[in-house]
């Protein structure tokens with residue numbers, strides 16, 4: 001079973017993947033993580049990827065597909081979850097060549113709610129712990145006493161810009177999977193537990 005996860009930043013995709021891994025055995029294809037891993041190996045391909053991302057340019061689709069294929073060739077489990085891929089119609093066309101998308105889970109969250117969540121998110125500058133402004137209003141990390149900060153690319157302007165890009169790229173994908181009858185929309189404004197339950201129901 002091949003599952004595509006769709007959702008705006010802040011919709012809780014990362015949390016869902018984490019929670020699912022406690023209940024389900026699956027291969028995760030997270031393109032962002034794969035590209036970072038390839039860079040870390042120091043390979044020629046990794047250097048090429050780094051030169052692109054350093055300039056803020058999109059990584060060539062051929063390279064993205066190559067890393068996805070590489071990942072899929074390594075002990076692929078019966079359930080594969082794609083996170084952060086496909087991002088565009090072009091990428092979705094490529095994915096169709098590799099495998100059948102059986103299910104597309106769309107974590108539906110209003111833009112305003114997503115922005116609220118992102119703005120609430122704090123990261124420890126010392127240990128990397130991720131928490132929220134609501135839990136730690138004093139901006140001190142409960143684990144190491146380090147200083148909690150907002151991610152530098154999480155300004156309202158940057159978030160708005162990413163959302164515009166997202167809508168442009170991803171809405172056609174939502175339409176595409178809906179027309180094929182494989183799209184399931186999940187209300188992502190619910191708690192992580194409720195979202196997990198709803199998703200598990202669909203997968204089983």
Ligand SMILES: [Zn+2]
Nearest residue numbers: 124127141144
């Ligand atoms: Zn800390």
